């Protein structure tokens with residue numbers, strides 16, 4: 371399979387304040403250490419590493435209502451949004467390495483500032499669409515989509531360090547794949563807004579190939595928009611990727627998880643990718659960690675054209691005797 375020239379701009383976002391567990395901020399360096407950049411280059415992808423963002427320390431970050439660590443999350447995502455805009459301006463497909471999923475706020479916002487209207491494919495065991503007032507935990511990694519969707523803005527109160535966020539996604543341009551742990555409040559929102567959902571039941575019923583065909587048909591129904599893929603490693607079954615904060619049984623197989631990235635890569639519309647919620651402190655064994663991180667790398671390689679049938683570069687010719 372001949373590879374098109376693609377280019378990836380890597381942004382490390384070592385951030386964990388969207389949730390209570392230490393360790394998820396180590397995700398970016400673990401994924402790099404597993405060889406992401408060399409492997410991307412090895413499959414003919416140009417790569418630029420923009421390094422890890424430095425997030426400002428926020429003191430006295432008292433809860434606002436039930437919402438925890440608000441100021442830190444707001445500040446981090448403003449910085450991430452600016453970084454994503456800059457990488458998009460340099461012409462790359464952005465690869466945001468998390469860090470927890472509250473980082474999707476800055477990643478999707480920055481992507482939208484750079485390219486305008488976009489589609490979002492959210493691959494996750496969870497919907498991450500609680501509002502600040504519906505959230506059962508107050509953790510912001512369970513709420514990112516509520517700050518981004520136009521249709522939810524009347525349900526989102528003013529929060530400190532969040533005033534820079536402009537809603538930038540329409541409910542009709544969002545598709546979920548892999549859901550299997552959705553709060554009642556979130557389920558109400560998904561039904562109210564008519565969001566397209568392929569839960570694990572639909573993955574079982576239709577098969578991942580049909581899910582991807584329907585996802586791409588649905589998203590390109592009117593206009594083909596750039597795709598933002600926000601991939602939570604906990605979408606994959608915990609037997610494959612156990613080193614994560616909120617594991618849920620009954621997830622995607624390794625093959626289904628990779629197929630999703632291969633299919634989206636073939637559309638040529640993939641414009642930004644998040645890979646979040648890898649947490650080494652949630653690994654019980656070294657093998658747990660190795661399996662989680664190598665799967666994360668393989669998902670990203672799939673986003674940039676790697677196929678399991680193999681690849682070769684356009685210019686390759688067999689050596690002459």
Ligand SMILES: N[C@@H](CSCCS(N)(=O)=O)C(=O)O
Nearest residue numbers: 471496500507509511512616
């Ligand atoms: N629905 C729960 C859990 S959300 C899990 C967040 S993630 N990013 O998918 O791990 C909540 O709102 O806190």
Ligand SMILES: [Mn+2]
Nearest residue numbers: 495496602604
């Ligand atoms: Mn999740």
Ligand SMILES: [Mn+2]
Nearest residue numbers: 471494498602
């Ligand atoms: Mn998530």
